[in-house]
Amino acid sequence: MDIPIMFEESDVVEGHHDGLVISLPVGNCMIKKILVDxxxxxNIIMLDTLKHMNIDEKNIINNSTILVGFSGETKKTSGEITLANFAKGINLQVKFxxxxxxxxxxxxxxxxxxxxxxxxxSTYHQVIKFPTRWGIQEIRRDPKEAKNVTRSPLKQLQ
Known part of the structure; x- marks a missing residue:
């Protein structure tokens, strides 16, 4: 069954020019300040974030890649890792x-x-919408974390 995904005018977050920043459970942690781009x-994870997650280093694959940015600058990755990601009923194994x-x-x-x-x-609406077997689900922006870059990046799940 196809269910249309729609955005309503009531979804609009007025007066912002923010990127879409959310929080999601990844691995065994609730990760804050995730940019949806x-x-x-x-999919990219900062090494410092991974260290705070206490992920066993044996799960890291030493495979380096060159990423090219918008203005042509290059950045070499320091490896890759696959982590479980849970988003409103959807479980994924995500390569970072x-x-x-x-x-x-x-x-x-x-x-x-x-x-x-x-x-x-939708960065305009500051929301992600996606189909699930339970209907259309959404993840809204995390406005506090989008503005706050000095707090701890994650919280251990119990």
Whole structure:
């Protein structure tokens, strides 16, 4: 059954120019400050975030990739890792490329994740909507975390 995904005018978040920043359970942690970026061809995790998650290093694949940014700058990744991701009833195993650099975000969920979720993202509405067997689900922005880059990046799940 095809259910249309629609955005209502009541969904609009007025007066912002923010990227879409959310929080989601990834691995055994609730990760905050995740940028959803449909301009990114990869899912990216910052090495510092991974260290805070206490992930066993044996799960890291030492495979380096060169990423090319918007203005042509290049960045070499320091490996890749697959982590469980849970989003409103959808469980995915998500491959992340690791980058060893400081960032105001802890992760970037790019087109691989967006497409796997079959989601529609709207920075204007500050929401992601996607189909599930329970109907259309949504993940709304995390406005506090989008503005707050100094707090702890994650919280251990119990």
């Amino acid at each position: 449909n301009g990114s061809s990869a 490329l690791m980058i060893n650099k400081l960032s105001s975000n802890n992760m970037i969920l790019g087109r691989p994740w967006i497409h796997e979720m079959k989601s529609i993202t």
